[in-house]
Amino acid sequence: MKQNAYCNPICASPAPGGRRQCGFTLLEVLIALVVLAVGMLGIAALQARGMQYNTDAYARTQATILAYDVIDRMRTRSYPLSNDPDKNKLEDAMLLYTTTAANTDGACDPGSTDVAEELECWQLDIDRTLPGGTDGTVTCNPCNNDGNPNNDIYQVTLSWVNRAAGGAPATPVMVSFQP
Secondary structure: OOOOOOOOOOOOOEOOOOOEOOOOOHHHHHHHHHHHHHHHHHHHHHHHHHHHHHHHHHHHHHHHHHHHHHHHHHHHHOOOOOOOHHHHOHHHHHHHHHHOOOOOOOOOOOOOOOHHHHHHHHHHHHHHHOOOOOEEEEEEEOOOOOOOHHHOEEEEEEEOEEHHHOOEEOOOEEEEEOO
16 A cells, blocks of 8 residues: 555544545635634624614613603602692693793703703703704693693603614604603
């Protein structure tokens, strides 16, 4: 039996047909590297998608916190601020937030009791917290001012730009509540 110069006689026992196997061929190594590279690319794509979903979930959580922040402000305003009972009705306090425009002077005074100032602080929080925070609205349906605020449904809607989806608008977060 002829022995090749490149094959170590101790490598392996002869294969069928009398040839010795001395290790992997270059083709086998290349195939293994291709399979490994495809697997690593799949893991990298999975990691990137997971980061996008995590970013979106974080923005939704922040939007929910901001929505409940303005809801708490609305409910707090309904408590008596003076001795005049007509001045502090729950429905009137809630309606202030749906009909008042935010102050737009660019400065937020957190100690102010003015609704326009509170809405400006809230809008500035949206701009600072949400990625490309564009809008925060408070609406009421039907808000017929019938003296019973339990007939009204208030809705806080927050929308922003979804950076994880390449700048597409994100599905807005809408929180509905009754006083």
